[in-house]
Amino acid sequence: MSKPILHGAILSPYVRKVRVALSEKGIDYEGVSVMPGSQSAEYRAKSPLGKIPCYQEGDFALPDSSAILAYLERAYPKPALYPSDPQQYARALWYEEYADTKIAQVCTVGFFQRFVQAILMKKPVDEEAIRKALTEDAPPVFDYLEKELSDREFLAGGQFSVADIATASFFVNMEHAGDRVDASRWPRLTDYLARIHGRPSYKAIIEQEKAAIGR
Amino acid sequence: MSKPILHGAILSPYVRKVRVALSEKGIDYEGVSVMPGSQSAEYRAKSPLGKIPCYQEGDFALPDSSAILAYLERAYPKPALYPSDPQQYARALWYEEYADTKIAQVCTVGFFQRFVQAILMKKPVDEEAIRKALTEDAPPVFDYLEKELSDREFLAGGQFSVADIATASFFVNMEHAGDRVDASRWPRLTDYLARIHGRPSYKAIIEQEKAAIGR
Numbered sequence: 118m119s120k121p122i123l124h125g126a127i128l129s130p131y132v133r134k135v136r137v138a139l140s141e142k143g144i145d146y147e148g149v150s151v152m153p154g155s156q157s158a159e160y161r162a163k164s165p166l167g168k169i170p171c172y173q174e175g176d177f178a179l180p181d182s183s184a185i186l187a188y189l190e191r192a193y194p195k196p197a198l199y200p201s202d203p204q205q206y207a208r209a210l211w212y213e214e215y216a217d218t219k220i221a222q223v224c225t226v227g228f229f230q231r232f233v234q235a236i237l238m239k240k241p242v243d244e245e246a247i248r249k250a251l252t253e254d255a256p257p258v259f260d261y262l263e264k265e266l267s268d269r270e271f272l273a274g275g276q277f278s279v280a281d282i283a284t285a286s287f288f289v290n291m292e293h294a295g296d297r298v299d300a301s302r303w304p305r306l307t308d309y310l311a312r313i314h315g316r317p318s319y320k321a322i323i324e325q326e327k328a329a330i331g332r
Numbered sequence: 333m334s335k336p337i338l339h340g341a342i343l344s345p346y347v348r349k350v351r352v353a354l355s356e357k358g359i360d361y362e363g364v365s366v367m368p369g370s371q372s373a374e375y376r377a378k379s380p381l382g383k384i385p386c387y388q389e390g391d392f393a394l395p396d397s398s399a400i401l402a403y404l405e406r407a408y409p410k411p412a413l414y415p416s417d418p419q420q421y422a423r424a425l426w427y428e429e430y431a432d433t434k435i436a437q438v439c440t441v442g443f444f445q446r447f448v449q450a451i452l453m454k455k456p457v458d459e460e461a462i463r464k465a466l467t468e469d470a471p472p473v474f475d476y477l478e479k480e481l482s483d484r485e486f487l488a489g490g491q492f493s494v495a496d497i498a499t500a501s502f503f504v505n506m507e508h509a510g511d512r513v514d515a516s517r518w519p520r521l522t523d524y525l526a527r528i529h530g531r532p533s534y535k536a537i538i539e540q541e542k543a544a545i546g547r
Contacts, residue, residue: 165476179422181429188422204392207403214396261380
C-alpha cells in the first residue's frame with residue numbers, strides 16, 4: 118500500500134493535531150501542501166468545505182481533524198490516544214471540542230494577524246484585536262484550563278490523549294506569534310504546555326515549523 | 333441509580349440529536365430546561381460555555397452533543413449508532429461534523445429568525461437573511477447530500493447512525509419554520525428525510541415539539 122497522504126499546511130493548528138497523532142502512532146505519511154479555503158474542485162471532492170486537514174488512504178478521503186484522529190485510533194489502535202473508560206473518553210472528546218472552538222478563538226488571533234493578515238494577505242495588523250484576545254478573552258479560558266488541570270499530568274484519563282493533542286496545538290500558534298502564557302498567573306498551564314510540547318512528537322514538529330518561519 | 337439528566341431546550345437541534353440517541357438506545361432520562369447561553373454559575377460549572385445540551389449522570393456532567401453521543405455509544409453500546417468498520421465510522425463522524433456546522437448554518441436561519449428573534453427577542457424578522465439561506469446557501473449543501481446519498485438508505489455504513497441523527501435534526505428546525513426541501517430538485521434527500529423523521533424515535537420527538545409550538 119502506498120503511504121497515506123495528509124493534505125494541509127504545517128502551521129495550521131488542526132493539521133498539527135493530525136501530525137502529532139500520526140507521529141505518536143508511528144505512521145509514515147506524505148504531506149501535500151494545501152492552503153485553507155482551497156477552491157480546487159479536485160480538493161473539494163475530498164474536502165467539501167475546502168478545509169484542512171484532509172487525510173487520504175487510497176480512495177478513502179477524510180476531512181476534519183477530529184474525525185481523522187478518531188479514524189486513526191480505530192485503524193491503528195496502538196498506542197491508544199483516547200482513554201478506555203467511557204467517562205474519561207467522553208471528557209477527552211469534550212476537551213478536544215473546547216480546544217477546537219474556544220481555545221482556538223483566543224489563542225490564534227495573534228498568529229492570524231501577524232502571519233495570515235500581514236504576511237500572506239499584505240494587510241495591516243489589527244493590534245487591538247490581538248490585545249483584546251490576549252487580555253480579555255484568553256484569561257477566562259486559561260483560568261478554566263488551570264482549574265481543570267489541577268495537579269494532573271494530562272487532561273483526561275491519566276494518559277496522553279486527544280485532549281492534550283488538541284489543547285496544546287493552539288498554544289503553538291500563540292507562541293509562533295511571539296506570545297506566552299503568564300507563568301506567574303497560570304503556573305500549572307505553563308508547566309503542562311512545556312510538558313506536552315516537550316514530547317518527541319510535538320518537539321520535532323514545533324522545531325520544523327520554527328525553521329519554516331525562520332525562528 | 334437516579335435517572336440521567338438532559339439539560340437543554342427541546343427545539344435545539346443539538347439537544348434533539350441527544351434525545352433521538354437516548355430514544356434509540358432506550359435510555360430513560362429526565363429533561364431539565366436550560367436556554368442556550370445560560371449565565372447561571374451552577375450550569376456553567378457543568379457546561380463551561382453555557383451551551384446546550386449538557387448530559388449528566390450523578391457527578392459526571394458532559395457538554396457537547398457529539399461528545400454525548402460518543403459517550404452513550406461507549407456506555408450503552410446497543411443498538412450501535414456508529415458503524416463498526418473504521419472507514420465508515422470515520423465517514424459517519426465527518427457527516428456529523430458537516431451537519432453540526434454547515435447544514436446547521438443553512439437550515440436554521442428561518443427558525444432562528446421566526447422563533448428566536450421574533451418570538452423570544454421581540455425583534456423584526458430578517459426576511460432577506462432567510463431568503464439568502466434558502467435560495468443561495470442551502471442548494472449547494474442539498475446538492476452535496478443528494479450526491480452522497482445516491483441510492484443509499486443511510487448516509488454511512490449501511491446502518492442508521494449519528495450521521496443520520498445529526499443531518500436530519502437540522503431539517504426539523506427548517507420544517508418548524510415552515511420551509512421544505514424541494515422534492516422535485518432533491519428527490520433522494522426528500523425521501524431520506526421522510527424515512528429518518530419517520531422512525532419511531534424521531535417521529536415521537538417531532539410530534540412533541542410540534543405540540544409545544546402549537547402546530
